[in-house]
Amino acid sequence: MASLAARMQRPVVRLIGRRLAAATTGERMRRVIGRANALLAPCPGVTTAPVEIGGRGGLRVVPKAKPTPERAMLMFHGGGYVFGSPRMYRPLAGRIARAADAAVHLPSYRLAPEHPHPAAVDDGLDAYRAMLEQVPPERLVVGGDSAGGGLSVAVLQAAGREGLPMPAGLVLLSPWLDLTGDGASHTTNADSEILILPESVERASRFYRGEIAADDPAVSPLFGELAGLPPTLVQVSCNELLYSDSESFAERAAAVGVDVELRTVPDLWHVWHLMAPIVPEARASIAEIGEFIRGHTAR
Numbered sequence: 642m643a644s645l646a647a648r649m650q651r652p653v654v655r656l657i658g659r660r661l662a663a664a665t666t667g668e669r670m671r672r673v674i675g676r677a678n679a680l681l682a683p684c685p686g687v688t689t690a691p692v693e694i695g696g697r698g699g700l701r702v703v704p705k706a707k708p709t710p711e712r713a714m715l716m717f718h719g720g721g722y723v724f725g726s727p728r729m730y731r732p733l734a735g736r737i738a739r740a741a742d743a744a745v746h747l748p749s750y751r752l753a754p755e756h757p758h759p760a761a762v763d764d765g766l767d768a769y770r771a772m773l774e775q776v777p778p779e780r781l782v783v784g785g786d787s788a789g790g791g792l793s794v795a796v797l798q799a800a801g802r803e804g805l806p807m808p809a810g811l812v813l814l815s816p817w818l819d820l821t822g823d824g825a826s827h828t829t830n831a832d833s834e835i836l837i838l839p840e841s842v843e844r845a846s847r848f849y850r851g852e853i854a855a856d857d858p859a860v861s862p863l864f865g866e867l868a869g870l871p872p873t874l875v876q877v878s879c880n881e882l883l884y885s886d887s888e889s890f891a892e893r894a895a896a897v898g899v900d901v902e903l904r905t906v907p908d909l910w911h912v913w914h915l916m917a918p919i920v921p922e923a924r925a926s927i928a929e930i931g932e933f934i935r936g937h938t939a940r
Contacts, residue, residue, distance in 0.1 A: 740931025790816025824885025
């Protein structure tokens with residue numbers, strides 16, 4: 642059973658989910674999330690600075706206790722490829738930075754529907770190339786939540802095709818990896834997910850992929866080449882609409898030799914991590930992320 646704090650947050654999360662599902666344009670979806678952003682508590686103990694990452698703006702978040710950490714994370718924000726921003730993700734990035742003793746780099750990338758695929762992947766690959774110029778791959782972890790998780794996998798698949806080195810690890814939080822909506826959890830968890838409802842997922846899929854088929858690996862990296870990906874941590878709630886994305890990814894990745902850890906939690910919603918420090922499960926998950934990053938970037 643979820644904690645009392647998590648259960649108390651469910652009405653708020655459910656309201657955001659319903660308003661997001663009712664938003665019929667990208668701009669309206671951004672307005673809904675912009676209002677909800679005010680609920681995200683800032684993270685103390687970190688320093689945030691604007692930076693350029695791969696030719697686009699972004700943020701660098703570092704712990705004040707370790708202002709020049711020797712490890713880094715390239716973190717792609719979520720938002721269905723339609724909304725979200727580095728600014729919105731500063732609190733989560735700060736908490737991961739503290740947990741991992743790492744500098745977390747939050748790049749911006751172009752959003753749909755104004756900029757459908759491949760804009761996000763192109764921008765993400767530029768950001769990854771830029772990070773490799775600053776940080777040795779063995780000290781770098783890539784990751785993200787929701788669409789940011791899908792983008793992380795897509796970027797590393799593109800990097801692999803170019804012969805670029807893989808990072809030390811990959812962190813996926815409630816990743817969106819399959820844009821078809823055919824996963825079993827889209828049926829089994831239709832009533833238990835409260836944030837990302839089917840209407841929102843279907844709309845964001847159309848906005849992002851344009852004329853590309855939903856099962857094309859270009860937009861659904863679950864169906865692309867997974868062999869060669871670095872050690873991967875996947876965190877997902879058993880109650881999520883997108884649970885099948887994580888489950889299928891873990892099975893497919895393990896089958897081709899990827900060292901993948903699938904960590905599930907019960908009775909929570911999509912990307913519960915954003916509710917730290919209110920929700921204790923979020924704090925525990927972030928601590929696990931920090932341990933994973935430290936363990937895979939140790940000299």
